[in-house]
Amino acid sequence: MGRIATAIDGQFDALLQVPDDARRELYEAMRHAAIGGGKRLRPLLVMSTAGLFNVDESCAIRAATAVEALHVYSLIHDDLPCMDDDDLRRGKPTTHIAYGEAAAVLAGDALHALAFGLLTDERTHSDPFVRAEMTACLAKAAGPAGMAGGQMMDLVAEKSKFDLQTVTRLQLLKTGALIAACVEIGAIMGRVPSDGRTSLRGYAHDLGLAFQIADDILDVEGDEQIAGKALHKDAEAGKETFLSLMGLERAKEQAQMLVDQAKSHLKGYGEEADLLRAIAEYTIERDR
């Protein structure tokens, strides 16, 4: 995990060299948000899935960086005063605190575009069909039928009382769609045809939900210093979560059940999928 985090930092450092012109602050804001910190779970998922199919690591790391760029953009925008209004992220001031709101909006927008630029670059994959399919996958995961739609539901959640079914759908869109895209992109890079990705999709679906339940538990039980971000936000905002709807005991059981289920989807793979299995375990054991 540390090796991949270092590699992702290196990619962003190379991509975001600060120009000597009036765009300086934009690049600095992008670097602030993108480099250092973060679990880099999404890049790890891309790399681990691509690894199943012997995808060249120097290509996979570029796709992994694209997905992380998209994730970082979403964090910058989610933290804005008009959204979740957060001051702390990955143990650092959020981008709008450090660089102002305007630069933060733009840094998010620029990372959003950068993600698609990376996926369509020949150095990321030599086959244009693979590039187009990866990009389509990420666009769908990011858009109104994915992450942006889930984020909208999350805003509405503050004013509504969602039931478990609606919270599940919210989280499948808000965090699940991008997590699923990581696994899908890894498989696309490995030229696995769509109907050969069914078990990996099952893994990603269950992993995404387990991840979010763990996040909800962390929001209540976690340590802000270790998590590197503000916690206890959901209860304050009056939002229903997996935890508020299921209770701590059942939520923990459910998360473990989902992890077991995620791993069972990998039974067709041998030890080459051990990393994906370990990621599933880590998802609910993490403290940040």
Added chain:
Amino acid sequence: MGRIATAIDGQFDALLQVPDDARRELYEAMRHAAIGGGKRLRPLLVMSTAGLFNVDESCAIRAATAVEALHVYSLIHDDLPCMDDDDLRRGKPTTHIAYGEAAAVLAGDALHALAFGLLTDERTHSDPFVRAEMTACLAKAAGPAGMAGGQMMDLVAEKSKFDLQTVTRLQLLKTGALIAACVEIGAIMGRVPSDGRTSLRGYAHDLGLAFQIADDILDVEGDEQIAGKALHKDAEAGKETFLSLMGLERAKEQAQMLVDQAKSHLKGYGEEADLLRAIAEYTIERDR
């Protein structure tokens, strides 16, 4: 122009059917910003260039919608209180005035992703190489080396005294990059190889600058009712523009010279390029 505006509205209407769930407001905000109003200059450029090479219109209109989606996202974010803080756009309240800031940020983000989703869709072009190349082109035009970078320079312009060279670079990034991408995407769809696009690139470069000089003149001389947006903003913000740096007479001459030059790049084309020539003339004659 009216025909294309209607077709673009139809595309957005079909793409943005409001779902019966908590994402309703997101789709409504996207529709508010994307449907109705606007010159649709960028779609017209895509369609006209694609038309030179006999690209299927039903495909070209989808790429044109993608570019417009990207443009609309940039307008939504540019109008935010932390950016230009505008209340009026295309004769309607801006998205954050109508739907609140959070929904406006998300509507912009979702349109941004939608643009890339459209370009990578098989229905937009059957050749994955074309899809990947169009997407790469749009991503570059939108990112820190394009529109987002230009927008950052524009923010800095309020606090600095830019010279003509820097204002030119700012505008080539902020509006020129996307205008150039429209022409490039039309040619990519027509399978024109990169070295066959040189004259079209020259046309787009000069058109983009003429467009911006005309915009600066409109900002001073225009009628807010007709323009459908707030004017006289640059002087109020203390920003240097083509107009402030060149004076009205020289700016008008320069715009006309650029239009003539843009048209001269098309001399290798016959009457099939008359629409592109007419667009160049329109660019400096418009009142909105």
